[in-house]
Amino acid sequence: MSKFVAAVVQMSSGTDVSKNIDAMDVLVREAQQQGATYIQTPEMTGLVQQERGAFFQSVRDEENDLVVRAGASLAKELGVTLHVGSTPILVGEKKAANRAFVFGPDGQCRARYDKIHMFDVDLDNGESWRESAVYRPGEKGVMLDVAGAKMGLAICYDCRFPELHTAYARHGVEVLTGPSCFTRQTGQAHWHTLLRSRAIETGAYMIAAAQGGDLEDGRSTYGHSLIVNPWGEVVAEVTGESTGVALAEIDTEQVAAARAKIPNLVNNRPFVLDQVKDAAERAA
Secondary structure, three states, X not given: OOXXXXXXXXXXXXXXXXXXXXXXXXXXXXXXXXXXXXEEOOOOOOOOOOOHHHXXXXXXXXXXXXXXXXXXXXXXXXXXXXEXXXXXXXXXXXXXXXXXXXXXXXXXEEEEEEOOOOOEEEOOOOOEEEHHHOEOOOOOOEEEEEOOEEEEEOOHHXXXXXXXXXXXXXXXXXXXXXXXXXXXXXXXXXHHHHHHHHHHHHOOEEEEOEEEEEOOOOOEEEOOOEEEOOOOOEEEEOOOOXXXXXXXXXXXXXXXXXXXXXXXXXXXXXXXXXXOOOHHHHHO
């Protein structure tokens, strides 16, 4: 069993990578000073930029990415596990990966994860998003051990696909992650429900740092970075849309207890789908 203190960092990232790194630095240090040893930042920590030309002028490959360098250095300096929820990484001609990085206390990159599910939607307030036009989807889930707990990586829209999180849980994952840049409209409707649901159905913790407020590139984001325990209770939250940090203890004994009470991962059974025919079809 494992115990550690986790923190979610809520940001309002803009179009200037250097300013975003400075904001990350301040908030991560605040979380570390409050006792966190695992610290998670939001999706698109390093850059939030809708204008495609300006976006590709700012995005770099991993070897030259400033956020990657800063994250590694900060983790080593503070002696923490720093999970950069994601930052865009150039992976081809006019293509980026929405990539998460987990840096260990030694500053080494322990895991990378590319967002699998692309946010290609049309909302009823006129918002339209086509992540697949810019980003190359990831193709694999990623698990790693953090402070003795098994963690599964995901990003934002991935939280709407329970099969990913269930697969993690069946492979022993105790802590799920969901760093996000959730829109205000979808966040108000679904954020807490989705993340609590993923925690409840897997009996795992969910840790989800988020972008908050009206961002520089014009999008509006929901905030409410949170940590949910395996019983589905919110145990830490940056309420509202302002920047800040929130901390909670992660205790994997609670994972074992929740899964013992409701052993749905064990009780799951295979089934087939049967389409019932109406009378006319049966007579034919």
